[in-house]
């Protein structure tokens with residue numbers, strides 16, 4: 037859960053998740069819709085899918101115990117170097133580095149590492165530095181301390197150098213005009229912005245929803261069907277075309293409903309929702325279904341579509 041997400045945001049999700057899935061075995065026997073529902077709103081939904089897959093493998097092949105071997109851990113879905121290092125050091129007290137963005141920032145200031153942190157060579161330097169510092173038999177406390185230092189003291193903006201226990205030997209603090217200069221990072225290219233048209237097709241007290249394919253971003257979540265607007269195409273035309281091509285029905289636009297902008301890590305979207313009426317055609321039931329409006333709350337949607345679902349529940353469209 038903590039991959040790319042701050043602790044404060046994760047805590048309520050974590051508690052709810054553990055209430056619902058209190059052990060690896062319970063999680064392993066859950067279905068993906070229930071897991072996604074518990075994850076709803078936290079983003080990066082692939083993590084939920086990986087977590088479920090990993091729990092199944094751990095239950096089946098490792099007697100429901102998370103392996104304490106780096107090579108085996110890396111074979112589990114969703115277990116990259118950061119997660120493997122965190123599990124081995126924090127849970128098993130083994131001397132592996134757990135390097136997240138907070139640790140990178142803290143280390144680059146403490147040791148005045150001035151090369152670009154997006155470069156592999158810099159990441160390796162930081163990793164080696166951390167490994168050399170891990171105290172014998174205290175890997176667990178050490179990993180947590182590094183993360184906490186970065187998150188609560190050596191913050192990216194206005195680091196709290198005045199209360200920092202490392203101030204005496206921090207090279208950035210002692211040798212640079214402003215430690216905030218570090219870490220150095222090449223600026224990301226300007227991200228792409230995409231316009232999507234989506235239809236809210238109602239039939240009395242039901243509304244049409246479709247499920248995103250599993251192998252795409254937000255895979256497995258429900259949404260109001262639609263897709264990308266093509267160049268020189270108007271949004272309402274795009275909406276009708278997408279509904280026809282994705283779920284096989286012809287529709288007519290009644291009125292625009294709402295437009296919502298959302299940022300992902302590498303791009304942003306504006307989703308333009310339209311109230312539509314059903315005209316003809318057979319629904320592709322493998323990807324779409326009619327659902328009662330008062331049941332929308334029970335299904336897992338992405339943040340934007342959830343917002344729209346709640347507006348529909350409250351009488352919109």
Ligand code: SF4
Pocket residue numbers: 142145146189190191195196197198200201202203206207208209215
């Ligand atoms: S002295 Fe300042 S820059 Fe250096 S580690 Fe502490 S908080 Fe970070």
